[in-house]
Amino acid sequence: MSLRIWKSIVSVKNRVKLSVTLLAALSLALAALGQFAAQDPGPRAGTIDAGQPLASVAQTTGASAYFTDGRARFQEIETPQSGLGPRFNTNQCASCHSQPAVGGSSPSATAFPYISGNPETLVYDLSGAKNQLPSFVTSDGPAREARFKYFVNANGSLGSTPDGGVHDLYSITGRSDANGCSLAQPDFEHNLALGNVIYRIPTPTFGAGLIENIPDETILANMNANSQAKQSLGISGRPNRSGNDGTITRFGWKAQNKSLEIFAGEAYNVEMGVSNELFPNKRSSPDEAGLPTACRMNPTPEDKTSFTAAGELIPSDVVAFAMFMRLLAPPTPSATVPGGADSISRGRSNFIATGCALCHTPTMTTAASSFTPGLSNVNANLYSDLLLHQMGANLADGVSQGGAGPNEFRTAPLWGLGQRAFFLHDGRTTSLLDAIRAHAGQGSEANGVIAQFHSLTEQQKQDLLNFLRSL
Secondary structure (H helix, E strand, O other), rough: OOOHHHHHHHHHHHHHHHHHHHHHHHHHHHHHHHHHOOOOOOOOOOOOOOEEEEEEHHHOOOOOHHHHHHHHHHHOOOOOOOOOOOOOOOOOOOHOOOOOOOEEOOOOOOOOOOOOOOHHHHOOOOHHOOOOOOOOOOOOOOEEEEOOOEEEEOOOOOOEEEEOOOOOOOOOOOOOOOOOOOOOOOOHHHHHOOOOEEEEEEOOOOOOOHHHOOHHHHHHHHHHHHHHHHHOOOOOEEEEEEOOOOOOOOOOOOOOOOOHHHHHHHHHHHHHHEEOOOOOOOOOOOOOOOOOOHOOOOOOOOEEOOEEOOOEEEHHHHHHHHHHHHOOOOOOOOOOOOHHHHHHHHHHHHHHHHHHHHHHOOEEEEEOOOOOHHOOOOEEEOOOOOOOHHHHHHHHHOOEOOOOOOEEEOOOOOOHHHHHEEEEOOEEEEOHHHHHHHOOOOEEEEEEHHHHOOOOOHHHHHHHHHHHHOO
């Protein structure tokens, strides 16, 4: 065989080998592109069974009337005459706590078409108010409150003194029923440019009475359980505690509030500006020395216990709000949706195997209750240990509340997750998968768990996501 022919044969063989290699690589690439990838099924459609009272409420004398009255007050529209403002985020409790039913979390018109959109976009100019809509309040986004991490210097530069307080979105200035009150909105755009604004979205209140009635001793025993497994994954956790009596606080993103009455009273004052028996003074922004006299329109507290001529007591709104939340049942999980019963069952096993359940404790038992049997010595399937955990640089908001530091958050209860639209403390995502990934970051206690989640197959991840959306 001549050298020329041999070279030609070798050349052909090399081209064939190269072609085969390229085809193999292309096939692998196409296979990768077509590979199944886990994804969030989205808010669970179908029956909305959230927002109902505990089953025992109907058999408890007077409880149904309290629940109904509290829910009605939860939906009342406030005006300056009833206490709204002078600074506020919205004008009724239910406008923010409405997903997927009254008492829930931030609404979403995208997820549930019967909801008209972010209520904060509907109240800023009511009755002639002169507010501008902040750029971070959008019709398809979550209802948010804004906090500033630091106080701004007089020259407009970012200071070093921690702020952390809520700067309400709007004021009653310009309203026809505001009687001359004049207050400027916070300069959100300037603070956004400084990177000084963080957000919080509403926490759902379903099952809140069960959470309130879990004994401190149960929370501490659960904290000390499975210590070896927690240590191997870098999980610690600790309770936030009341500065008054030292007991464990448990409500709010940083578990900063002790009870449902304190939780309701603070929100009434901070979110709507209504003074009450727990927070009896009108509130100004953290950077204000006080409020103009014209903005103090009513005797305080504006929400209070009332007395009838017959000597009967009519509870305040705060008491009614707390009772409504206390008697709210947790949402009923689905046994089959999404993905079917087998997928949900496998997902529950994966949830435990990856270590998610070490913080998102599936069940804790309540103490005896004097309110209604439905709160008494029952399992609260909340999927939370109610402890603070260091969540690292990715989730840190720079705000301290009670004993909670700038990167610490309470483990969010997961019951009702299946019909929630926005995730994490600031509502930054509508994707449950993105919310899981965001738990990882420098200094996060969740890093070990998230690494184990990433080691799952795509089908195992999908089963886990289906399980979470079944809750």
